[in-house]
Amino acid sequence: xxxxxxxxxxxxxxxxxxxxxxxxxxxxxxxxxxxxxxxxxxxxxxxxxxxxxxxxxxxxxxxxxxxxxxxxxxxxxxxxxxxxxxxxxxxxxxxxxxxxxxxxxxxxxxxxxxxxxxxxxxxxxxxxxxxxxxxxxxxxxxxxxxxxxxxxxxxxxxxxxxxxxxxxxxxxxxxxxxxxxxxxxxxxxxxxxxxxxxxxxxxxxxxxxxxxxxxxxxxxxxxxxxxxxxxxxxxxxxxxxxxxxxxxxxxxxxxxxxxxxxxxxxxxxxxxxxxxxxxxxxxxxxxxxxxxxxxxxxxxxxxxxxxxxxxxxxxxxxxxxxxxxxxxxxxxxxxxxxxxxxxxxxxxxxxxxxxxxxxxxxxxxxxxxxxxxxxxxxxxxxxxxxxxxxxxxxxxxxxxxx
Numbered sequence: 001x002x003x004x005x006x007x008x009x010x011x012x013x014x015x016x017x018x019x020x021x022x023x024x025x026x027x028x029x030x031x032x033x034x035x036x037x038x039x040x041x042x043x044x045x046x047x048x049x050x051x052x053x054x055x056x057x058x059x060x061x062x063x064x065x066x067x068x069x070x071x072x073x074x075x076x077x078x079x080x081x082x083x084x085x086x087x088x089x090x091x092x093x094x095x096x097x098x099x100x101x102x103x104x105x106x107x108x109x110x111x112x113x114x115x116x117x118x119x120x121x122x123x124x125x126x127x128x129x130x131x132x133x134x135x136x137x138x139x140x141x142x143x144x145x146x147x148x149x150x151x152x153x154x155x156x157x158x159x160x161x162x163x164x165x166x167x168x169x170x171x172x173x174x175x176x177x178x179x180x181x182x183x184x185x186x187x188x189x190x191x192x193x194x195x196x197x198x199x200x201x202x203x204x205x206x207x208x209x210x211x212x213x214x215x216x217x218x219x220x221x222x223x224x225x226x227x228x229x230x231x232x233x234x235x236x237x238x239x240x241x242x243x244x245x246x247x248x249x250x251x252x253x254x255x256x257x258x259x260x261x262x263x264x265x266x267x268x269x270x271x272x273x274x275x276x277x278x279x280x281x282x283x284x285x286x287x288x289x290x291x292x293x294x295x296x297x298x299x300x301x302x303x304x305x306x307x308x309x310x311x312x313x314x315x316x317x318x319x320x321x322x323x324x325x326x327x328x329x330x331x332x333x334x335x336x337x338x339x340x341x342x343x344x345x346x347x348x349x350x351x352x353x354x355x356x357x358x359x360x361x362x363x364x365x366x367x368x369x370x371x372x373x374x375x376x377x378x379x380x381x382x383x384x385x386x387x388x389x390x391x392x393x394x395x396x397x398x399x400x401x402x
Contacts, residue, residue, distance in 0.1 A: 003029035003061060006068040008090045012249050013107055013142040014071030020153035020178050027052040029061050033072040033086040063097030067174045069105045091119055095126025103136040103170045112192040115139045131163055138162040138171035139188050141195030147311050157181040161191025200266045203252040205240040207269035210276050213242035213402050224392040224401060242402055244369050244390045245276040245318025247307025277321040284365055284388055287400055291386060293364055296330030301363035304370025305337045312339035319369050320345060338374050360384040368393060
């Protein structure tokens with residue numbers, strides 16, 4: 001059966017789209033643009049294959065679809081901006097096979113103007129077709145929240161912005177097959193800027209509550225109780241919670257590598273969030289000192305090293321920087337994570353604890369970095385010699401909380 005949809009880039013953005021499409025009965029082909037960070041379990045892959053999904057290594061099939069969605073990753077580059085290398089590779093591969101009347105949609109996180117100024121010329125030059133006349137071109141910000149069981153592609157509204165009104169309608173018709181609600185932006189740049197605002201909103205608010213965590217510790221105030229009370233306000237407030245840093249695939253965009261354009265608030269938020277691993281290490285060293293121990297030679301157990309709870313994804317995890325700094329202080333670091341079988345830091349394997357409670361009892365200090373569902377924090381707080389909880393997961397008084 002020929003595919004109706006091509007998902008180009010089987011990243012954490014592309015795989016959920018492919019899964020939603022095959023669940024909706026859309027024959028889908030997936031094409032990787034590089035070393036992909038997304039992954040499927042064997043059971044998930046079998047279910048998708050049974051419903052019409054196929055993973056292609058030959059790009060020839062990309063020219064026989066009605067809709068092609070580019071979901072290539074755009075990590076932070078050496079200059080601090082977004083690296084569009086995989087988007088470019090995807091565009092060139094698609095352009096050579098692009099046929100008239102195809103709808104091309106970009107979902108990768110990009111700066112405003114990228115779809116028209118970067119992607120469009122690549123597609124037109126490689127295909128000899130003209131966007132808005134021979135094929136449709138649109139942008140739709142990815143709204144994937146990995147591991148979220150409440151909000152799925154089916155009940156999450158999809159924003160669409162096209163090069164022309166006809167492009168918008170063509171993209172909207174496609175997404176209407178996947179989601180209950182389609183929201184039409186005025187154009188490409190508006191849709192791209194939605195992604196910019198949504199990503200930066202998260203990073204700025206996490207930075208605010210991270211600063212509050214430092215302040216409240218200095219003041220002797222229970223931040224977690226402050227948040228509990230503040231979130232009862234029914235308007236003008238949304239609760240965010242502090243942590244040891246910010247990871248994941250949504251890179252904050254301050255536009256500092258774009259001449260004449262910057263978002264100072266986002267730049268400051270990045271500085272605040274990037275300092276959190278060091279702050280947690282400082283708190284850990286101080287806690288050890290208070291109990292007559294030095295960080296040098298201390299046995300430190302890290303619990304939950306993924307960037308998000310209940311996922312096996314290490315993308316941008318603050319555990320990496322935190323482990324490095326603990327090692328620089330001379331601590332002996334081990335970890336436990338039910339989702340990560342092995343972990344290396346600076347090219348050296350970090351010992352993995354097999355028995356959680358025995359490891360916590362043996363460690364001089366246990367640091368909770370990610371609260372996986374399998375962790376019984378009440379039990380761990382009893383077993384651990386010292387427990388530093390960066391997620392507010394333990395009962396008040398049961399551990400030292402961030």
